[in-house]
Amino acid sequence: VKHATEDLTFETPNRRDYVNITPQVDEVVRRSGIQHGLVLVNPMHITAAVYVNDDEGGLIADIDDWLERLAPHEPTSQYRHNNGEDNADADLKRQLMAHQVVLPMLPRRRATRPRPVGASVLRRVRRPRRKRVVVKAIGE
């Protein structure tokens, strides 16, 4: 069985950022030489998500509004987890986005087509910081 693992790193300056990571995932799959298998795309942070959808501005704005409606940031006092922090809503928003994605690797097709992968990085703290996503492919 062949396997390949790579860490992707992203800078996410805002409280919530949506980063298209499809090109990087495709590149890991291509380099792995695996024709048939599964690829897992998994963020290494509990308030980050990976999901599959188009990288389209209107759609991302709709998703962002919807996350805020179902798991509002304010009032921060409504959350018991906001103890010295103010980001308890990020844990709930992430539940709505799914944590990790598993995709089929198929020959004669780019791994992530027609399934673009967007990383919804729901940030835990205000200050900009790096986010890490593990891509793990297994197969033959």
Add this chain to the structure above:
Amino acid sequence: VKHATEDLTFETPNRRDYVNITPQVDEVVRRSGIQHGLVLVNPMHITAAVYVNDDEGGLIADIDDWLERLAPHEPTSQYRHNNGEDNADADLKRQLMAHQVVLPMLPRRRATRPRPVGASVLRRVRRPRRKRVVVKAIGE
């Protein structure tokens, strides 16, 4: 490592349809000859979902009502993604249903028991069309 891939195709005439795909997934697993492994069931459409639950009419009606309550179709003008289309709610509903499912393949047990797989096909357009689901098994 053994692997097997099959495409399942479904006709979904309505805006939202719930199709029990457990028999087809079981059949792919059986044909694969794999005893120990993982099986991924992944729709090839961004507004389709695969989830695990009973194929029971009351439950499906409850789920459908709940999706409409948390991500309503109307007014369509509330969504920026509704630009020439009217289905932005389908992307949000799909987030609530999960995109793909990974199941354990175990010997002496049908792959998907006791976990029936239902495909929630949240349709992007009004006119009937075919939906495709990839089943990918890997193991030995």
Add this chain to the structure above:
Amino acid sequence: VKHATEDLTFETPNRRDYVNITPQVDEVVRRSGIQHGLVLVNPMHITAAVYVNDDEGGLIADIDDWLERLAPHEPTSQYRHNNGEDNADADLKRQLMAHQVVLPMLPRRRATRPRPVGASVLRRVRRPRRKRVVVKAIGE
């Protein structure tokens, strides 16, 4: 390809319980001897969930309140699935928590670090009963 499968069993006395299953998942991974691969953590019940987050009391209380807000238990008459039972809300709450988790197995790192696995066991019936979670590792 190496594989390992173990069943974990938990007693969940309350209507909803949150059990930290990270130590047991780590132990299965350790015993498997697999260095590179994927591990699936999958509950064998349709109203149970496995998710990834911290085992922190305030966070769990926030999640529990939020589940009740988005998929309320009362009035039970609102659900058509409540036909002799009163737990239709558990199926909806589970949709919000995700059914199963797939994690990367990486050398020189504990399988589930930094990703603690909590099992949200959303119970179908009132009386205490055992819940089963399958852990399936595959790789080499």
